Amino acid sequence: xxxxxxxxxxxxxxxxxxxxxxxxxxxxxxxxxxxxxxxxxxxxxxxxxxxxxxxxxxxxxxxxxxxxxxxxxxxxxxxxxxxxxxxxxxxxxxxx
Numbered sequence: 001x002x003x004x005x006x007x008x009x010x011x012x013x014x015x016x017x018x019x020x021x022x023x024x025x026x027x028x029x030x031x032x033x034x035x036x037x038x039x040x041x042x043x044x045x046x047x048x049x050x051x052x053x054x055x056x057x058x059x060x061x062x063x064x065x066x067x068x069x070x071x072x073x074x075x076x077x078x079x080x081x082x083x084x085x086x087x088x089x090x091x092x093x094x095x096x
Contacts, residue, residue, distance in 0.1 A: 015056045016056070016057045017048065017054035017055065017056060018054060018057060019054065019055075020035055020054075023060045023063065026064060027063060027067055038053060038055075
């Protein structure tokens with residue numbers, strides 16, 4: 001039986017589950033960064049086995065929108081090398 005991690009919504013059958021590596025590829029980040037965000041609670045994940053995590057499609061879409069907004073805002077503010085590094089910090093959780 002699949003169980004959500006603390007703070008994640010209940011498992012919905014209509015929302016496909018994705019591998020952390022799939023979501024990381026969509027976000028253009030390393031899979032270890034995605035796993036770190038999951039451990040920190042910045043990205044909600046579903047535990048489907050003792051060592052198996054999945055991310056809901058809807059959560060992946062929220063993450064992509066958040067990263068796109070942050071990247072766009074940083075790109076327009078300043079395009080210096082030290083701010084480009086900030087693109088890969090922990091994403092902020094938007095309140096619904």
